[in-house]
Amino acid sequence: MSFVGKKFPNISTTAIDHMGDNFELNVFEKAVNEKKKVLLFWYPKDFTFVCPTELHAFQEAKAEFEKRNTILVGASCDTAEVHFAWLNTPKNAGGIEGVEYPLIADANRNLSSVLDILDGEYIEENNGTYLMKGDNVSYRATYLIDEEGTVVHESINHMPIGRNVHEYLRIIDAYSHVQTHGEVCPANWEKGKEAMNATRDGVAGYLSKN
Secondary structure (H helix, E strand, O other): OOOEOOEOOOOOEEEEOOOOOEEEEOHHHHHHHHOOEEEEEEOOOOOOOHHHHHHHHHHHOHHHHHHOOEEEEEEEOOOHHHHHHHHOOOHHHOOOOOOOOOEEEOOOOHHHHHHOOEOOEEEEOOOOOEEEEOOOOEOEEEEEEOOOOEEEEEEEEOOOOOOOHHHHHHHHHHHHHHHHHOOEOOOOOOOOOOOEOOOHHHHHHHHHHO
16 A cells, blocks of 8 residues: 555654664654654664665765755664664674664564555465464665655665665655745756646646757
8 A cells, every 4th residue: 555645654663763762753743743854764674784785875865864854764673672783783794883863663563564564464374374474574665754744755675675865865855846836846857957837838848948
């Protein structure tokens, strides 16, 4: 089920910050209460391979997200304790030391189940019982939530495919342009480029120049 155009689930989850403090985090309420966009990105598992490259890439771009009034939040189905151990593991040992945005610890899989992003499903056995097939960890799902708590972008990558952090900055720029100017952003639009009015004349004029 897609959440684009819908409110993000109003569900609180356990999270941890880089200081090791545990707290309850509700992504929907954080966006609405702080009047900020939230980029929530899920990754499969701590202490793995593609995952730390993504977490460091988002950290390196954290200031750029903040310039765009956007909060970064990472998430996986690991526990807060495992998150903290990984946060205290140096980068040259495969860790995420230096990551400063909060990490959701959805160990009970409440939020990831509602989002339907888990790599696994319950299969009914012949005796009537159900057995989980799959790793039951999240795919690389990404959600951009606006200041009203509405999902304006979502994407899901399979496990081996890392994300391009700069594409999310571009998407935020595009949506902010829509919010500010009421124009729509055509294919390959980047900040500073021409957008267009969502009319027949608007698209005709844009295509005639591009």
